[in-house]
Amino acid sequence: MNLWLLGPEVVLVLLGLSLLMMDGVVPTARRRLLGHASAAVVAVLCLYALSGHAGLPEPGYAFGRMFVLDGLAVFFKALFLCAGVFVLLLAADMGDRLGSGVTEYFVLTLFALAGMLLAASANNFAVMYVALELITVAFYVLTSYQRSRVASLEAGVKYLILGALSSAFMVYGIALCFGASGTMQFDELAAKSAELAENRLFQVGMLLVLGGLAFKVAVFPFQIWAPDVYEGSPAPTTAFLAIGSKAAGVVLLVRLLGGVIPELGLKWEMLLMVVAAVSILFGSLSAIPQRSLKRLMGYSSIANGGFVVLGLAAMSKAGSAAVLFYLAGYLFTVLTAFLVVAVVVERLGTDDFSALAGLHQRSPLLAGALAISMVSLAGVPPLVGFFGKFLVLKALVEQGTALPSYFVLGGIAIIGVVISFWYYFGVVRAIYWNQGPEETSPVVVPPVIRMALVGGVLGILFLGLFPGSVWDAAVAAVALLKF
């Protein structure tokens, strides 16, 4: 029993439980410190995960091979934990506005984080489902946390119902897969994948499972919840949804399509392409008339989900590695953006574009950080967003020699990128060039958030200028896939 393989998950859960107990002891005014403390613990875990990557020659298994710790899992764990640090800091800063007890918010975030780490290591349909439910159930509460705000409640209900729908699809799909193959174990499925890929019943089951994952990644046809929920939820939740929950879906997609049944993936290449193309176009086009930053990020999240599926659709190691790199870059970009959004919403009361006018005078740091993350999302070199898109498209074009539709897909993706310039630079324009209101008082940014912002911007710049280290890690992480 290799319990130490589950070290981070165990620590997270224990941390959450102890926070719950300390909630009674710590005075209300100082509960914010709990958030900072748990962020520090998560940061240590993140460093542990990053260092563990080097010392992991062979995949480790636990719980009768239901739990695996391989390169892919470690890469995503580091990603989730890094996101967790930012989200906890943000939540600690917004503590006063969350309404209900702030400690529970930290605890739920930690539990969701534990679910994500488990999802990264899932090697069995049951573990996968439990991990995803742990995430989703925590998010049901996190989305509707501001009970006094109707928008937040509405977001929670929508997420709950549509999440339940997707869970239903998934659990039905798992049942069909089990019925067709007689096992829930990923490596046993992988052993007879060639034969299963021809099994009609298994195909249906697998498609339903993929549909459930598509809900997490927020891609077509399960993308539709994203804008409403993003807009209504508290900003830390939205940030966590945008990167954590999405990445949890992605790691399972990569594991299933790359490690378990690549045959089905190859069979459904066209389906993946359509999903990617529609998501990119839908996200990019719908974002254009938006005036709310959080809603805009919702649409942007759909388009970015499309890009992730695009990398998967390449069905190659390069494509999967590009997806991993893309997410790493997306992590810093989206978190930086949401840090700014959270502060803007809190200090200015709205996230409408009109509130951004004159921001560069009121807080150059916020304005600069938001502008850099928008420009990175748009994919302008030398920021990380460019490299993510570039690597995905490169993987795609490499496959184009085999199947010309990849070129078409690449073309659509580029059209999507061009359209996205429109709204990303719309934000930049609103910050720097729109006529500001009379209000010109400086916006105060708390020191912790300031540090987090600088960290995020440095991440965007560093990964953009020196993509080598993360790219090497991504390539190593997908080395065990079966392409």
Next chain:
Amino acid sequence: MQPETLAWIILALPLLSAAGITLFTRRNAGLSAAVSVTAVAAAFVASVLLVLSYRGLHIPAGECLIASVNWLNVGGLSVELGLRLDSLSNVMLLGVTGVGLMIHIYSCGYMAGDPSYARFFASLSLFMFSMLGIVLASNFVMMFVFWELVGVSSYLLIGFWFERPAAADAAKKAFLTNRIGDFGFLLGIIAVWASLGTVDFLDLQRALAADPQALGAFASLAGVLVFMGAMGKSAQFPLHVWLPDAMEGPTPVSALIHAATMVAAGVYMLARSFFLFELAPAWPESLGFLSGISALDVIAWTGGITSLMAALMAVQQSDIKRILAYSTLSQLGYMVMAVGCARPEAGMYHLVTHAFFKALLFLGAGSVIHALHHEQDIWKMGGLRSRLPVTYWTFLVGTLALCGVPPFSGFYSKDGILAAAETRPVLFGLALVVAALTTFYMFRLVLVALRGEPRDAAASHAHESPSVMLWPLRFLAIASVFAGFWGIDTALKRGLGMAGASGHEDHGGFLAGVFEPFGHAPLAAFLGLFATGIGFAVAWTLYGSHPVRDPLPERLGPLARWMRDKFYFDEAYAWLIRCTHDALAAVADWVDRWIVAGMFVRGLAGATDVAGRALRLVLTGNLQTYAFLAAAGMVVALWIVVL
């Protein structure tokens, strides 16, 4: 200390000064000036130490010390950030830092009271850094980088009084005109790199020595393209138009940049890359009509035409700084012509002596302008000999040196150029005419502006400038007199590997040195002196009686007007640019209006916008709709995949 370390220190000092002033001492004018002057003084001392510690100035050709670090390595292009030390760069180091030091000191007085005193010294330091970078560069790419930096700092300094539209325009004009030349320069560098695979001067020289055909059909083209860079920076015809306008900058800037150093960079670059021009003429097939003409011919004739044209223009100017500016143009033409006549050491020699006496003349003019409260018209001056004695005498020394009167330094360097041109009779004659014209316009300036009776109230109340401005004048005057005897020419000959370098050791004593030119090139020396005499005689006849107005226009008629209006180059360029500009604008407008805006932007934008709005209708916010759409999507996917 190692000479390499010293070289890096020399390069770094002005940069540190520029950064320090900009970041820390900007608000403290006096401290900023002190920082800047100290930096350039330290650079000068370091240069002297460097020359003393590293084999002096007499380093044989092909031997040099290179201190380098690897800078970038991209796609087969490997560029070192290298400093090259040989006699050529050592001479220039001393010249640039020495003259620079004088001008920095002078500026403390001249710019006193200017509200942007600190900014001036920061820009001056930046310029020194860029110029020293050109001098020390060991390869084309590095030289090009500093070349552009020089362009930038020159822009900053010409436009120093940017609130005056004329200054802002002049800065723009200088920058843009230089960019044309730099574009050619860059193409030339690319051509060289594409054929030989390296941009390092030493490697290039070795490669071309091993195989003179290595550049193939590009030999002459590459040479002419590289020369284009020099054409811009050294203001050679037809890119000469920016230099006179650049006089809108403060006078010390005119002295430092537009007389002594920056404009000399072009000549220095030609000397540095002279191996490129020695190749036999070879042109690509499409330029076959040029066969037989070598790059050196192009250079020699460009220089000759520039020097004659500029000298003619100088004859009819009435702004004291503009006369000197055209004189600079004319002398630069001389230097370029010398390089074109395959005697780069003569051009470089003149460059160094010219740096001394032209800086002196400009600073003297600045002193006059300062005394007359920024009056620059020579017809409003006069009678300054008794009122500004130091300025007058030092100015006279500069004039004599420029005119090439022995034993002033200008005589020896100009003699070298005339001797170089002896083999080409037309150019030789042209150079003699220029020599006569030079004496004429310089004595016109001296006789009208400095001697006679004051023509204006300001001139009669003039006071001598403060001593912080006079000492640089004295030092530069000494240099202008004696620079002919310091062995600069032999050092340069040795450094550039020219014939006759080893035989001449100049040990014949002082007097032998004075009369040396009459011995080895008597024709050039005597004819040169004769031309100077003619120029002086004509000037004395016309202006010796101190007329109130210029008598020359009446005698020359329309020619004088042409000279005064600079042969209408500016107007012609303006017309040419306007025509091409209008034509291009019309085409661009049509394309923009009908194709870009009409078809792409409006069409695409409209389509995208409509699509975006239509898609928004899908998101009703109604949960049932969402659930239905998701389920429907799933069903469709199942249907496609399974059936």
